[in-house]
Amino acid sequence: MGRKLLLEHAQVEGIHTYEVYRKHGGYRSVEKALKTMTPDEVVEEVKKSGLRGRGGAGFPTGMKWSFLAKPEGVPRYLLCNADESEPGTFKDRYLMEKIPHLLIEGMITSSYALGANTSYIYIRGEYAWIVFVLERAIKEAYANGWLGKNILGTGYNLDLYVNCGAGAYICGEETALIESLEGKRGNPRIKPPFPAVKGLWQSPTVVNNVETIAAVVPIVNDGGDEYAKIGIGKSTGTKLISASGNINRPGVYEIELNVPVEEFIYSDQYCGGIKNGKRLKACVPGGSSVPILPHYLVCKTANGEDRLMTYESLADGGFASGSMLGSGGFIVYDEDQCIVRNTWNFSRFYAHESCGQCSPCREGTGWMEKVLHRLEHGHGKMSDIDLLADVAKKIEGNTICPLGDAAAWPVSAAIRHFREEFEWHVNEPVASQQRNYGLVKEPTAAV
Amino acid sequence: MQLTGQNSAPFQYSSGALEEVKALMGRYPEGKSKSALIRALHIAQEENQGWLSIPAMNHVAEVMGITPIEVYEVATFYSMYNLEPVGKFVLEFCQTGPCAIEGAEKIIEYTKQKLGIGKNQTTPDGLFTIKQVECLGACGYAPMMQVGEFYHEHLTTEKIDQFIEDCRAGKIDKGTWKMH
Numbered sequence: 001m002g003r004k005l006l007l008e009h010a011q012v013e014g015i016h017t018y019e020v021y022r023k024h025g026g027y028r029s030v031e032k033a034l035k036t037m038t039p040d041e042v043v044e045e046v047k048k049s050g051l052r053g054r055g056g057a058g059f060p061t062g063m064k065w066s067f068l069a070k071p072e073g074v075p076r077y078l079l080c081n082a083d084e085s086e087p088g089t090f091k092d093r094y095l096m097e098k099i100p101h102l103l104i105e106g107m108i109t110s111s112y113a114l115g116a117n118t119s120y121i122y123i124r125g126e127y128a129w130i131v132f133v134l135e136r137a138i139k140e141a142y143a144n145g146w147l148g149k150n151i152l153g154t155g156y157n158l159d160l161y162v163n164c165g166a167g168a169y170i171c172g173e174e175t176a177l178i179e180s181l182e183g184k185r186g187n188p189r190i191k192p193p194f195p196a197v198k199g200l201w202q203s204p205t206v207v208n209n210v211e212t213i214a215a216v217v218p219i220v221n222d223g224g225d226e227y228a229k230i231g232i233g234k235s236t237g238t239k240l241i242s243a244s245g246n247i248n249r250p251g252v253y254e255i256e257l258n259v260p261v262e263e264f265i266y267s268d269q270y271c272g273g274i275k276n277g278k279r280l281k282a283c284v285p286g287g288s289s290v291p292i293l294p295h296y297l298v299c300k301t302a303n304g305e306d307r308l309m310t311y312e313s314l315a316d317g318g319f320a321s322g323s324m325l326g327s328g329g330f331i332v333y334d335e336d337q338c339i340v341r342n343t344w345n346f347s348r349f350y351a352h353e354s355c356g357q358c359s360p361c362r363e364g365t366g367w368m369e370k371v372l373h374r375l376e377h378g379h380g381k382m383s384d385i386d387l388l389a390d391v392a393k394k395i396e397g398n399t400i401c402p403l404g405d406a407a408a409w410p411v412s413a414a415i416r417h418f419r420e421e422f423e424w425h426v427n428e429p430v431a432s433q434q435r436n437y438g439l440v441k442e443p444t445a446a447v
Numbered sequence: 448m449q450l451t452g453q454n455s456a457p458f459q460y461s462s463g464a465l466e467e468v469k470a471l472m473g474r475y476p477e478g479k480s481k482s483a484l485i486r487a488l489h490i491a492q493e494e495n496q497g498w499l500s501i502p503a504m505n506h507v508a509e510v511m512g513i514t515p516i517e518v519y520e521v522a523t524f525y526s527m528y529n530l531e532p533v534g535k536f537v538l539e540f541c542q543t544g545p546c547a548i549e550g551a552e553k554i555i556e557y558t559k560q561k562l563g564i565g566k567n568q569t570t571p572d573g574l575f576t577i578k579q580v581e582c583l584g585a586c587g588y589a590p591m592m593q594v595g596e597f598y599h600e601h602l603t604t605e606k607i608d609q610f611i612e613d614c615r616a617g618k619i620d621k622g623t624w625k626m627h
Binding site: 075084085086087088089090092093118124125126127128129132135161163164165166167168169180181182183184185186201242243244245246250251252284288329331333337341342345346349352353355 | 474476479481482483484485486488489517520521524525526527528542543544545547548549580581582583584585586587588589593595596597622624626627
């Protein structure tokens with residue numbers, strides 16, 4: 001079992017309370033940062049750690065922080081993105097529910113590094129009860145002198161608040177999140193200007209995922225170099241993986257970024273294998289937006305190398321034969337699942353969640369949903385398959401925010417790897433309503 | 448999305464809720480109190496039998512010192528706001544990918560049959576409404592539904608039977624959007 005930096009104490013009784021959290025070493029990173037380090041030194045440690053954004057994009061956090069504009073007399077803001085809505089992802093919820101103080105500690109240390117004196121945690125509205133878990137923990141942090149004026153006598157001031165959404169996937173996109181936090185519809189903004197220059201209320205703003213901010217705690221405690229020793233290459237540290245689908249042990253796992261995918265799926269430390277002794281049919285390794293992989297590309301790359309749970313290895317082969325680590329929303333499909341139905345399901349999700357600003361996304365997601373619906377229900381034509389691929393291609397890259405890409409990729413990938421299953425739906429409209437297709441054949445050229 | 452309830456009952460926050468909304472508005476810099484709108488609407492919805500009528504939205508606008516259209520814009524964007532009357536217990540079933548492959552469709556169909564209603568419909572006794580929603584972040588505990596503040600996970604037909612019985616017996620805690 002690998003090292004746990006975030007969830008080490010997750011199972012300790014009462015860890016959600018201040019006393020127990022503090023007894024287990026909580027808030028040390030705040031003491032260390034505020035008393036012995038300059039803000040720039042904290043940023044430097046995060047840069048050294050190689051930490052990459054854990055929300056899905058994987059952008060280096062230290063670099064994002066160093067882009068923050070620092071004009072005189074203008075407030076800066078740190079926003080925590082707790083709008084976790086990517087299908088397959090439920091790790092931030094787990095972290096906030098179990099160890100709310102870890103996020104609060106990370107927010108204080110990170111806010112200090114960025115020179116923010118007011119910070120907000122934006123959490124999706126459906127996690128209603130967690131709003132109050134966090135607010136209770138924040139109250140405890142204020143009462144014990146970790147928030148408010150002149151923290152630890154250092155002269156540093158910080159106020160921290162929880163802000164909630166009300167049901168909109170798009171608010172996980174950072175500029176939509178900012179709009180929503182301003183009390184508006186969650187329509188993404190055109191960039192530039194980037195939030196680092198003009199974000200919340202037109203002030204310089206950093207938006208980071210829950211897990212990213214939590215990871216700053218062990219990075220400051222142990223140093224960025226220690227953190228960077230874990231993992232492989234540019235995939236440093238640990239990552240929370242939300243495992244779901246047809247597996248024996250669904251749940252949230254903290255892994256070192258070096259675990260083979262095969263071990264993650266079949267080891268009893270993690271997913272515990274496919275449920276009911278079935279065979280693996282496919283896997284979506286990083287949340288619904290990332291390309292789906294057919295069984296023969298899950299544990300091995302197209303070159304026959306072992307695939308690892310790292311940013312690079314999961315992307316090996318590009319979109320032709322790889323996928324992405326994304327948010328770590330790891331969805332496993334057994335041989336009884338229908339890929340056409342699953343693709344339709346995801347396309348309905350994106351059609352529902354498109355904010356409607358950009359025509360390619362607003363019209364395209366609805367169009368794909370309609371075509372997939374008829375293919376799944378036995379009314380499709382052979383030309384529909386190419387039509388789908390064409391619509392997906394025309395959405396991709398042609399929208400203000402990445403929701404368009406997120407909607408297009410799962411469709412393109414499903415057709416790329418499961419075309420024979422789509423064709424079977426057209427050729428066998430009756431049979432496809434009664435049973436599932438089973439595994440797709442591995443193309444010999446790919447071996 | 449259409450707004451309804453133009454002529455429905457007048458609405459006002461309870462005094463406790465009004466105090467809370469004002470406190471929420473005070474969390475933001477001067478002139479930025481509109482940031483409290485989303486939560487203010489959650490509280491209004493809770494105090495208006497689970498939905499946002501036009502009088503309720505107009506009241507929120509008045510309390511927050513913004514125009515009604517600013518409230519309508521937001522209320523029509525986010526899926527958690529109900530723009531029509533709903534039952535006392537709104538059963539919001541997740542229907543997205545990971546829940547779907549773990550049997551969400553069967554559970555939703557079972558519940559519809561049992562209650563004799565379809566999607567977005569309310570039972571004649573005003574107790575139950577069924578909604579089908581997208582991913583709620585409970586994929587590892589599928590299938591699931593949200594009722595009020597809380598999640599109900601690993602659903603089975605037996606659990607649905609028990610849940611409905613408990614609702615009828617007044618034993619289900621829906622939680623609250625007010626400070627607790």
